[in-house]
Amino acid sequence: MDRIRAIIVKEWREVFKNKFVFFTVAFLPLMITALPLGMIYFATGSESFAGVTAADLPPQFSAMCGELSGGDCMMYYIVTQFLLLFMMIPVIIPMTIASYSIVGEKTTRTLEPLLVTPVTTLEILVGKGLAGIIPAVSATWIGYLLYAAGAHIMVDNPAVVGKLFDPLWMTAIFVVGPLLSVFGVSIAVMISSRVNDPRVAEQISGIFVLPVVGLFIGQTTGFILVNQQFILWMAGILLVLDSVLFYFAIQIFQRETILSRWK
């Protein structure tokens, strides 16, 4: 445990001195939190919600609104739209941190002295992984809490704000978020082993954020409905995916592999 803690502290001391990494970790969650709050602010100021009925909303979504009026259901719809946006934070941040961390170790040739110590592959990966996952999950949770607080201030109906704490959001933020972080780290580890520039690693890793962006667009355009069942499926798939990816990440991080096959 001491080794894992030491790796985490070392990673943070290193990567947060990089302005780009610091910017990503600090500003991405702020942006993602501010954007929906701004939308809610303008939506609450609009009178066009007054005449909204359940028929104006996707039928599956209306079912999720329960007792809410048409206008409140629309507000809930808007509030929920941004759920997937919050799912981007736990993918992007660990990818950025892990890319800079691993490629950085390669380019500065710090891996060999590290690998000659009794540290295990699992300890290195867990340490490096947590160094990316902890800020990402913290940023997601803080962002979510700020969003909830902002929504509480701006949205009149407490029932709409209460929806932000229903099982859908809880599962998304507290289960799917960390699972997405593990996904991000595992992908970054695999890509970082093949490239020698952290920006390239980050750009290639960025491809794996596209499914989340796709879901966001799909939901916004009405093709996909993010409900409890969807989130549970997502959690299940991610759990399997994470297990497989983490297994491959461990194989890639073997001393033998690093010194004989990494480029």
Added chain:
Amino acid sequence: MMNNEPIIQIKNLSRSFGDILAVDRVSFVINPGEVFGLLGPNGAGKTTTVRMLAALLEPTSGEAYVAGFQIGKEDQKIRRKIGLLPEAPGLYDALTAEQNLAFYGAMYGVEEISRQIKHYLEFLGLWNRRHEPVATFSKGMRQKLAIARALLHEPEVLFLDEPTSGLDPQAARLVREFIAGLKGEGRTIILCTHNLEEADRLCDRVAFVNGHLVALDSPKVLRRKIFGRKVVFHLVEAKTEFTQVVEPFDFVSEVQVVENKILASVEDPEKNNPEVIRALVEEGAEIQFVGELRRRLEDVYLELMKSAEGSNNG
């Protein structure tokens, strides 16, 4: 582990990378407290051998034991017993010297880490710079810090890969003196270097490798094996006829006169020189002084590599 058992034993150790055979059935032992030089041209398999012994790479075949533990089977135990200074210092630039060492202290589970850090940083003259980021350090300071890192957990075996490479003469001398000091502590040191003068000065024994083991012995014995022992008789005036005085001795071969010197290969100079000197004096030679021609380890190296290439081509 200070006993008579070898601290490193290598038996027919080989390692391939795809079709390339980097290390070919190398066997040797290293004794505790020995400074052992691993010498050879680039691509000779020195680093691969060190990496196998440091439990970083697995051998393709053969076996090796380090501090009594078998590589590939007891790697974690080996890692606690060894320290490595790789060719590139590999320090974390954004961290201070102290943070770098504290990190590695945690990796090795060093108790009293602060005391160890202070000890080595003071010893290597870096204590006053301990709070500065390594990025601000000169190459020599980085190398010293990397040495401190390799010693932090007091390893029994220390692998040093080109420890003075790229250092200015003053820093290189300091590092060499430090290595000599470590030898005094009874630590086993495996030194990979291209600096043959350094190897000659520091190593008890050297192994010349070129994929396979070309030769292994102390620099002194290797010199004798390859070049014999050449004695130089400095005379006031070296006449050609003096060679006829020296040549008849059974224990003398290859006699030549160069300027005012007579050079002769003598089997056992300590025993045979008095006879030769006596004969020369009787013949009227005025001897100023007598010495042994010391071949450089570089000459041994070049000779060995030439023979190795010859046997490979032949």
